[in-house]
Amino acid sequence: MFYVRYLRNELVRRRTRTIVTLVGLGVGVALVIALASLSSGLSRAQEKTLNPLADIGTDLTVTLQPQQNQAGFGFAGGGGGNRDLIAANQSVITDLSKLGKPGQHFSHDFFLPGSQLPFQQSAASQVSKLANVAQVTTGLTLIAEHQQGIVPKIVAKIKTGGQTFRFNRNIPRPTAAQFQAMQACFDKLRRQNGGSSNNNGTNGQNGLGNRGGGGFFGGGGAGRGAFAKCLPASLRKLRTQFTTPQQTLRQVLNPPQTNISTTAYTIGGVDQSKPAMGIVTTSQVTNGRFLGAAGGHEALLSTSYAAKEKLKVGSPLDLNGTTFMVVGLVDPPLGGQSADVYLPIKQLQTLAHEANLANVVLVRATSSSKVGAVEEEIKRALPQASVASSKQVASKISGSLVDASKLSDDLGLLLSILAAGAAFLVAALLAVSSVGKRVRELGTLKALGWTQRMVVRQVAGESLVQGVLGGLFGIALGVAIALVIDAFGPHLTARAATGGSLSLFGETARTASHTVSLSAPVGIAAVAIGFGLALLGGLIAGAAGALRAARLRPADALRQME
Amino acid sequence: MSLYTLEGVSKFFQRGPTTIRALDGIDLEIEPGEFVALEGPSGSGKTTLLQLLGALDRPSSGRVLFEGNDLATLSDNELAALRLRSFGFVFQQFNLIPTLTAVENVEAKLAPVAGKDPGLRVRALALLDEVGLLDRADHLPAHLSGGEQQRVAIARALSVEPRVILADEPTGNLDTKTGADAIDVLAGLAAEHGATVVVATHDAELAQRAPRRLAVRDGKLAAPVFG
Numbered sequence: 084m085f086y087v088r089y090l091r092n093e094l095v096r097r098r099t100r101t102i103v104t105l106v107g108l109g110v111g112v113a114l115v116i117a118l119a120s121l122s123s124g125l126s127r128a129q130e131k132t133l134n135p136l137a138d139i140g141t142d143l144t145v146t147l148q149p150q151q152n153q154a155g156f157g158f159a160g161g162g163g164g165n166r167d168l169i170a171a172n173q174s175v176i177t178d179l180s181k182l183g184k185p186g187q188h189f190s191h192d193f194f195l196p197g198s199q200l201p202f203q204q205s206a207a208s209q210v211s212k213l214a215n216v217a218q219v220t221t222g223l224t225l226i227a228e229h230q231q232g233i234v235p236k237i238v239a240k241i242k243t244g245g246q247t248f249r250f251n252r253n254i255p256r257p258t259a260a261q262f263q264a265m266q267a268c269f270d271k272l273r274r275q276n277g278g279s280s281n282n283n284g285t286n287g288q289n290g291l292g293n294r295g296g297g298g299f300f301g302g303g304g305a306g307r308g309a310f311a312k313c314l315p316a317s318l319r320k321l322r323t324q325f326t327t328p329q330q331t332l333r334q335v336l337n338p339p340q341t342n343i344s345t346t347a348y349t350i351g352g353v354d355q356s357k358p359a360m361g362i363v364t365t366s367q368v369t370n371g372r373f374l375g376a377a378g379g380h381e382a383l384l385s386t387s388y389a390a391k392e393k394l395k396v397g398s399p400l401d402l403n404g405t406t407f408m409v410v411g412l413v414d415p416p417l418g419g420q421s422a423d424v425y426l427p428i429k430q431l432q433t434l435a436h437e438a439n440l441a442n443v444v445l446v447r448a449t450s451s452s453k454v455g456a457v458e459e460e461i462k463r464a465l466p467q468a469s470v471a472s473s474k475q476v477a478s479k480i481s482g483s484l485v486d487a488s489k490l491s492d493d494l495g496l497l498l499s500i501l502a503a504g505a506a507f508l509v510a511a512l513l514a515v516s517s518v519g520k521r522v523r524e525l526g527t528l529k530a531l532g533w534t535q536r537m538v539v540r541q542v543a544g545e546s547l548v549q550g551v552l553g554g555l556f557g558i559a560l561g562v563a564i565a566l567v568i569d570a571f572g573p574h575l576t577a578r579a580a581t582g583g584s585l586s587l588f589g590e591t592a593r594t595a596s597h598t599v600s601l602s603a604p605v606g607i608a609a610v611a612i613g614f615g616l617a618l619l620g621g622l623i624a625g626a627a628g629a630l631r632a633a634r635l636r637p638a639d640a641l642r643q644m645e
Numbered sequence: 646m647s648l649y650t651l652e653g654v655s656k657f658f659q660r661g662p663t664t665i666r667a668l669d670g671i672d673l674e675i676e677p678g679e680f681v682a683l684e685g686p687s688g689s690g691k692t693t694l695l696q697l698l699g700a701l702d703r704p705s706s707g708r709v710l711f712e713g714n715d716l717a718t719l720s721d722n723e724l725a726a727l728r729l730r731s732f733g734f735v736f737q738q739f740n741l742i743p744t745l746t747a748v749e750n751v752e753a754k755l756a757p758v759a760g761k762d763p764g765l766r767v768r769a770l771a772l773l774d775e776v777g778l779l780d781r782a783d784h785l786p787a788h789l790s791g792g793e794q795q796r797v798a799i800a801r802a803l804s805v806e807p808r809v810i811l812a813d814e815p816t817g818n819l820d821t822k823t824g825a826d827a828i829d830v831l832a833g834l835a836a837e838h839g840a841t842v843v844v845a846t847h848d849a850e851l852a853q854r855a856p857r858r859l860a861v862r863d864g865k866l867a868a869p870v871f872g
Binding site: 084085086088089092093096097523524527528529530531532533534535536537636637638641 | 696699701702721722725726727728729730732734736738740742743744745749752753754756757758761765785801805
């Protein structure tokens with residue numbers, strides 16, 4: 084048909100104009116499709132990540148948060164205030180003497196409830212009796228402090244002695260009788276040794292003076308032992324008593340050198356008899372299987388923790404001397420209850436010495452419309468409990484995924500409108516410009532007898548076909564961009580505190596993160612919207628060009644070319 | 646009844662504050678089958694007169710009657726239909742559609758008449774054969790000489806067997822010999838198809854070939870030119 088050939092010739096033989104229009108429209112459509120796909124990818128990721136409770140078959144979580152200056156919780160086993168928080172977490176205060184003998188290697192896991200205080204598991208039955216509650220289960224999420232190293236030796240060196248004590252004391256004066264006895268003894272000794280008589284004569288009775296030659300000690304011959312025998316007993320042995328000055332010995336002790344290292348992780352106790360509802364469920368198992376119903380020495384690991392610790396399904400996991408077998412890897416939803424390691428709740432209670440205790444009750448309402456009512460019921464029945472819905476849990480999730488979702492919500496639509504608008508503008512301007520350049524041609528057609536309608540149809544037809552082709556090109560380009568995003572897309576993370584943050588003992592808040600590879604699934608709707616926009620762009624451009632063409636009066640058109 | 650009757654036809658153009666009187670009170674009658682030359686220098690008004698005769702424009706005053714019908718009373722669509730079936734135009738610049746081949750340019754005139762008639766291409770080729778361009782049928786205008794382009798334009802003008810051929814300076818862009826050849830073809834085919842021919846030209850040699858020559862000066866018809 085002539086008109087089709089004419090249209091085809093116009094597009095093929097005015098190649099540059101056609102290509103520019105197609106590229107303009109195509110890029111616009113591709114951006115719309117890519118942005119819509121990206122937005123869809125983000126929505127999927129958010130749906131999964133920002134709806135953390137849905138995946139674990141739960142509508143509400145009930146926990147017991149420590150409250151300042153508050154005594155008495157509704158839950159059995161509750162205490163009050165930070166005192167209980169400290170008491171619940173005191174096992175973190177390491178008593179080195181209990182780790183083993185100095186120099187021995189030790190490895191130990193301490194389990195702390197963090198800021199989620201434990202309570203009797205029987206509290207769950209209180210909740211289950213409330214109206215509109217379909218099912219209830221409990222969980223125990225603890226912060227684990229894994230410590231290992233050598234028990235340190237503490238050796239103190241204290242030096243004593245080396246002090247000199249000096250004292251002076253007058254020798255007691257001998258009595259007159261003692262003096263005479265001594266004198267007699269000395270004389271006797273002198274005689275026995277053939278010595279001279281006392282040439283000093285009596286030197287009075289007042290002293291033992293050594294004035295003059297020999298005196299008592301000046302005599303030769305007699306030994307000191309013999310001389311000592313002449314002394315009265317009181318002079319022979321000097322006895323005295325003294326008290327040393329009181330003093331404090333100070334010795335600086337260096338702290339013991341230790342290689343103890345501490346790593347923290349979170350550990351969750353799961354009621355394995357309810358695999359569809361709990362802090363982790365069968366739907367999160369990505370590898371291996373869920374915990375067996377018997378609740379033996381089995382463990383589940385989060386995929387990220389398994390990768391970090393280089394553990395896999397089948398690996399043994401030693402916890403304070405008990406070996407657990409890793410039976411599955413899970414991708415737990417973010418939120419307060421996610422953990423790195425999951426054990427059957429009884430096993431964790433035993434390990435953590437928390438018999439019959441839990442720190443979260445998971446609640447499912449009879450229908451989604453009843454969730455609000457159940458939340459109110461629980462708050463009324465247990466005024467000190469902290470009740471969180473999926474939305475509230477999600478609101479505590481942060482990270483680039485959340486930022487990207489906000490960005491997508493805020494800017495996605497605007498960018499799409501801008502991209503489509505820019506593409507339409509380019510197409511319309513090119514169509515108008517094309518008509519401007521074809522005044523002579525269109526005037527000739529009118530002179531040949533073409534009606535206004537025929538000329539408009541031809542011009543609009545060209546734009547519409549360009550719209551269709553631009554749309555197809557845009558779809559191909561958009562899909563290609565989406566594939567590139569899929570292949571090389573950045574990773575987005577979402578983070579949330581887990582296991583209850585604990586800064587009381589210097590432990591920083593534990594956060595769980597969820598990494599999502601940014602994907603851009605191209606949906607039928609995105610393609611349809613993109614193609615529809617291209618057609619609309621073609622129609623707008625066609626209408627703009629046709630309007631310009633319709634205004635041409637044949638004589639004016641022909642006059643312009645002269 | 647005359648083919649054309651023009652009564653006191655004037656055409657003014659407004660160019661800013663100035664009013665240009667392109668045609669000023671033209672009275673004229675043209676009979677069927679006539680070969681009429683409108684002679685005059687550039688700007689004399691002969692092209693404007695040709696456009697009024699071809700229903701491409703409407704007079705500012707006066708009446709243009711074609712076969713007794715006042716063209717001013719016809720709607721745009723009726724004028725388009727008249728141009729399609731009754732008039733064939735030949736322009737100084739040839740005015741071929743640059744993206745269409747020679748045969749497609751002829752079809753551009755035939756298509757609105759023929760509709761989906763599969764004989765469209767055959768008829769267009771036959772017309773190109775009449776102007777001696779059958780072997781150039783698939784060439785684009787850019788690949789044809791000036792004379793060839795003008796012959797394609799003549800074939801296009803004659804394609805619907807119009808009652809009137811209106812040619813505006815048809816040899817203006819051709820050398821003397823090519824121009825003469827083109828006029829030979831135009832005159833011969835017009836006579837063969839029984840069409841009336843009105844040619845606007847400033848070429849005295851071309852004008853001489855017309856049995857009736859009308860001089861246009863400053864928008865008015867001067868005395869008939871003889872000789």
